[in-house]
Amino acid sequence: MTTIAIVGTGLIGTSLALAIKDSNLQVDVVGTDYDSTARSGAQKSGAFKSVEARLANAIRGADVVIFATPVMAMREMMEATASDFQEGCVVSDVGSSKRVVLQWAEEVLPKTVSFVGGHPMAGREKSGPQNADGTMFKGRPYCIIPSVTAEKAAVSSITTLAESVGAKPFYISVDEHDSFVAAASHLPFMMSVALMGVTSKSANWDDIAPLASTGFGDLSRLASGDPIMHRDICITNREPIVAWMDAYIRELYDLRNLLATEEEPDSDTVHQVFVDAMDARARWQAGIFTKAEQMAGPSTEIPSFAESMGEMFIGRRGMDAQKKILGGLKNDILKKD
16 A cells, blocks of 8 residues: 655645545555644544654655645755655655755755655645645645656656645746745735734724724735744745735835825726726636646656556565556555546
């Protein structure tokens, strides 16, 4: 039976484990977390075959290892486990910053493993395994960013994993990922934080707060997100975030100048601003926004998940492994009939 180890049993880690459990792959999922409360919550979720207190116990023997920790903890986790990965292991992550993670993987991980960066574009503001949801990834893009040394079979493994949880594999370069995600994910939570800051710091907040309704709640929702996660994202992806914040400030200042005129603003011009924004959002909601080929599944040249694991096992275990692959592995890994 193939084993997937998930390091970090918070919201995303446990949600991923639940999604794998409900998928058409038959694999064992092992979890580990330094936080005893997170381990307890993960165990109660029923998503894991076991939840280990010791990191090494989860890593050893795993065929796939996924880091679902805060980004800034990943280098330390990689260093702590560098000698525990079995040869041919596929290593991935679900972090929101990719350049630093791929750099750490290159510097720290043994050359006998393949690192394939991953980032499911899903989540919620509530954290912890108690808020996990196995349906979180359905229909959502799952960014896949292989390291330059990753085996094609390893890319196939992570692709199939993404598909098995209902996500759409999205192949993207590291620079594109960090810039585009800064715009679509990181900028929104910075806007949310700024909104809470500018209003709650007002001397009149006690009177403003009772008037805040659904619009304020929608825009400020992301400020309730995990502070550690947001901190780590800002530290590890600060340049793209700053660039998009500057662009947003310019856009906001253009709107400000539209209203801050000596004479009454032109009604038609102000109206058109809202029409253009409404139309842009409608096109986005309708899916009129992207290159279709980026959302395509794996090419026919990329082997299946079972074939991927088979290639790795043969190199590691010789003829005994080959018998397992050709005989029983399909029953363990391939999709159920």
